[in-house]
Amino acid sequence: MKRSLTIVVLIIGIAFGQSAVPSGLKIDDSLSVQLHEIVADLGLDKDFDVGEDGVEQISLAVIDLNGQEPRLGGVNPDNFIYPASVYKMYVAAEVLNQISQGKYKLTTPIVADSPNVVDRSKEILHDPRPLLVEGDTVTVGYLLDLMITRSDNSAANCLIDLAKRENINDLIHRYRWQGSEVTRKFLKRKYEDPGYEKIRGTETCAWHSAEFMYRVETDQLVNPWVSKQMKSYLGRQLDIRKLAAGLPESVMFYHKTGWFSYWTNDVGIVDNGSVRYVIACFVPIEEELVMDKYKELSARIFKLMSQRNNR
Secondary structure (H helix, E strand, O other): OHHHHHHHHHHHHHHHHOOOOOOOOEEOHHHHHHHHHHHHHOOOOOOEEOHHHOEEOOEEEEEEOOOOOOEEEEEOOOOOEOOHHHHHHHHHHHHHHHHHOOOOOOOOEEEOOOOOOOOOOOOOOOOOOOOOOOOOEEEHHHHHHHHHHHOOHHHHHHHHHHHOHHHHHHHHHHOOOOOOOOOOOOOOHHHOOOOOOOOOOOOEOHHHHHHHHHHHHOOOOOOHHHHHHHHHHHOOOOOOOOHHHHOOOOOEEEEEEEEEOOEEEEEEEEEOOOOEEEEEEEEOOOHHHHHHHHHHHHHHHHHHHHHHOOO
16 A cells, blocks of 8 residues: 555656646645545546547646645646536636726626527526527626526637637636647537637646636736636536535535536635635546545545644
C-alpha cells in the first residue's frame, strides 16, 4: 500500500509540474493521496469506454480554503475532458467582463434567432420559465441566468454570439488556461458559423475549472464585480442531482453542472461557514449510471475536508 501511494504522489507531482501553479495556490500531495483513495474505493480510478472517443479518465481537483493558504490536490487534475455545459461558465465570465467594461448592460435586450434556438425540452423540468423561441426579445441578464441556472443551450448560443469566441478565449488565455478554449456552440456542426464547422470540440480540465472557481471566490475573476455577479448566478443553480446531493443541507454550493452522453460533471464552491473548498469533478460515465457514486464521492470529500481542518 505504501508503494502504491508513493507512486500516486509521484504521478501527481509530475502532472502539476507540467503547468505553472495558479497564483496563491500550494500543491498538497497528502490531499491528492487522500482524494485518490476515495476515488479508487468507489471504482472511479479506471479507464472508461466513451464510444468513438476511445477511453477517458476522471479529472478531479479540490482546493482547500480553510487554512491560512489555499491548498490544491487532485486525481488526474490536468486531464482534458469534455466539459458538457460546464464550459458555459467561461462564456458567462466574458459576458460579465464586457458588461463591466461598459460595452452593454445586464438590461440590454437581445433577440433570440436561428440557428441559436435549439432547445426542445428544458434541461431542468421543474423550472417554470418557458423555452426560448425564435424572435423572443429578452435581456442579457435573463440569458445569463437561463444559461447558468438551467443550463439552457439556446441562451448559451446567443451569449456566445454576443461575447464572440475569440474574446472568450482571450480571457481564458489571460489566466493561462490553454486547452480550455470555447470552440463550439451548442448546436450541430452543419449550423456552425463559418470557420467553426470542423474545429475540435471544447475540452477543459479539473485544474482550470477549479482555479476559475477559486478566482470567483477570491474576487480575482477579472474584478470583484464580475466575480460577485458570477457567484450570484452560480448560487442559483437548479441542478442539485450531482455533487450537491452528497452535501449536508447546511452547505451553500455555488456551482455549474454539465451532462451529456458519457459525461457527468460538476464544478463549484462549497461553504457552510466553517468548511470551505472548491471542487471540480469530471467523470466519463453516463449520468444515470454514476449518480449514486457521485453522491457518495461528494459526501466523502466533504467529510475529508471537515476532518482535515477539525471542523
